[in-house]
Amino acid sequence: QDENGVNRPVCSYIRPLRAGRLLDTPRQAARFVSVLGYERAAVIGGGGGKQEQWCTLLAFLCRNKGDCEDHANLLCSLLLGFGLEAFVCVGTKAKGVPHTWVMTHGTDGTVTFWESLTGHRYIHRPINPDDPPVVEQPKPLYPYRTIGCIFNHQKFFGNCQPSDAVEVCVFDLHDESKWKPMSEEAIKSVCSPGATSSVPPFPPLCASPLDAAVTSNEIELQLRILVSEHRKDLGLSAVWDDHLSYLLSPALAAYELERTTGVSAGNEEFQDAVRRVVPDGHTFKGNARRAFATCLRSPFCEEIICCRGDQVRLAVRVRVFPYPESACALWIMFACKYRSVL
Numbered sequence: 001q002d003e004n005g006v007n008r009p010v011c012s013y014i015r016p017l018r019a020g021r022l023l024d025t026p027r028q029a030a031r032f033v034s035v036l037g038y039e040r041a042a043v044i045g046g047g048g049g050k051q052e053q054w055c056t057l058l059a060f061l062c063r064n065k066g067d068c069e070d071h072a073n074l075l076c077s078l079l080l081g082f083g084l085e086a087f088v089c090v091g092t093k094a095k096g097v098p099h100t101w102v103m104t105h106g107t108d109g110t111v112t113f114w115e116s117l118t119g120h121r122y123i124h125r126p127i128n129p130d131d132p133p134v135v136e137q138p139k140p141l142y143p144y145r146t147i148g149c150i151f152n153h154q155k156f157f158g159n160c161q162p163s164d165a166v167e168v169c170v171f172d173l174h175d176e177s178k179w180k181p182m183s184e185e186a187i188k189s190v191c192s193p194g195a196t197s198s199v200p201p202f203p204p205l206c207a208s209p210l211d212a213a214v215t216s217n218e219i220e221l222q223l224r225i226l227v228s229e230h231r232k233d234l235g236l237s238a239v240w241d242d243h244l245s246y247l248l249s250p251a252l253a254a255y256e257l258e259r260t261t262g263v264s265a266g267n268e269e270f271q272d273a274v275r276r277v278v279p280d281g282h283t284f285k286g287n288a289r290r291a292f293a294t295c296l297r298s299p300f301c302e303e304i305i306c307c308r309g310d311q312v313r314l315a316v317r318v319r320v321f322p323y324p325e326s327a328c329a330l331w332i333m334f335a336c337k338y339r340s341v342l
Contacts, residue, residue, distance in 0.1 A: 034119035037065030071116035091147035208322035248317035286335035309338035
């Protein structure tokens with residue numbers, strides 16, 4: 001059922017979605033989907049079962065949060081829009097927890113799993129259970145355990161292999177002894193535009209209304225006030241180093257770049273700049289967080305905020321990375337430099 005209680009075929013929740021100039025790459029699309037809020041679908045009754053309610057793409061983006069199925073449907077739609085052969089996978093994670101994720105099937109046969117809640121990607125290399133013990137088998141890095149079916153806007157396949165364990169599954173979708181297809185004509189009859197169960201046309205994605213620089217500055221100012229008050233309660237002063245705060249910017253940009261592309265870059269320049277600004281005999285400590293609520297729960301971050309020593313200088317840098325539909329990634333980095341009095 002969708003958010004209106006209408007029963008719809010799962011294939012109707014998927015449609016190729018182009019993001020215009022708002023998203024440039026499939027990996028950026030995965031990052032965008034991952035920063036949307038995660039909220040488990042409400043469970044009705046006391047049975048503890050999972051309510052099968054999926055949101056249409058429009059409802060999901062209007063709420064700006066949803067369950068794993070909503071994230072997977074949106075990511076699959078975006079990857080299809082980028083020209084990839086993408087499917088939503090329905091299966092389980094550890095302890096039999098139901099889960100959905102996305103799979104892309106490359107022209108060279110490479111199978112890649114995309115976790116829509118985190119943006120992480122995993123290459124699938126199946127284990128051959130018939131190999132002798134001396135043969136070294138690949139170790140799966142993904143969290144998925146079983147897979148029952150896969151689908152997109154045009155196709156639906158049921159897994160009919162001897163085992164539904166993901167690690168031994170072979171994704172040869174042309175082999176009907178492994179993947180049983182549903183009639184594409186049947187899917188088209190109920191999911192094509194104009195069909196009674198089809199979803200209304202989806203409007204284009206909207207650009208972010210956030211002014212990243214203004215929002216970053218406002219959050220940073222509030223954090224300085226909070227930290228200063230916290231240190232005052234501890235009987236400590238707070239002296240802020242604007243230059244050191246500015247030097248933290250490349251690190252935050254590098255963290256977001258790594259989350260988006262999987263490539264780490266710019267650390268050498270950041271480390272060199274920090275070495276130049278921290279005098280001999282002084283210590284530098286820095287810690288990046290994505291939410292202030294977790295800062296004081298981190299012993300290392302709390303150690304920075306509550307730093308004691310001689311010539312303590314504090315720094316904080318906030319960077320907001322806007323994405324379509326009011327979604328954004330937020331990075332916070334606290335740092336300090338000081339001369340130890342021990």
